[in-house]
Amino acid sequence: MAEKDRPGDDVPGDDELLAAAAGGDVPDDNADDALVTAGGGTAVAERSDSESPKAKKSGRRSGLFGRVGGFFREVVSELRKVIWPTRKELLTYTGVVIVFVVVMTTIVAGLDYAFGKAMLWALG
Secondary structure (H helix, E strand, O other): OOHHHOOOOOOOOHHHHHHHHOOOOOOOOOOOOEEEOOOOOEEEOOOOOOOOHHHHHHOOOOOHHHHHHHHHHHHHHHHHHOOOOOHHHHHHHHHHHHHHHHHHHHHHHHHHHHHHHHHHHHHO
């Protein structure tokens, strides 16, 4: 399996983390936030709450209506990521499911009938 074909490779920033763990050079996206420490490493300076995107998002609304609204925003966001089937694919998948259900129902009904007849013969 190639290095780029491993599962979970779509995570942003993991290439930089792997390069840092292997001792490679890592491009510094936050050059203005980095501070040189006494040991020669870098540390990221903390941002104030007014600059943090998470602080803005969490400060939007609180309470029941804010949480319900946030839930529906997340649902819509996830539904936009879905790859919806075309009409032809949908009809094909529906046909396959209907045929499968009919076949399985026929098998179960046949077994039920056979076991019922066998029980009547054995007991009665």
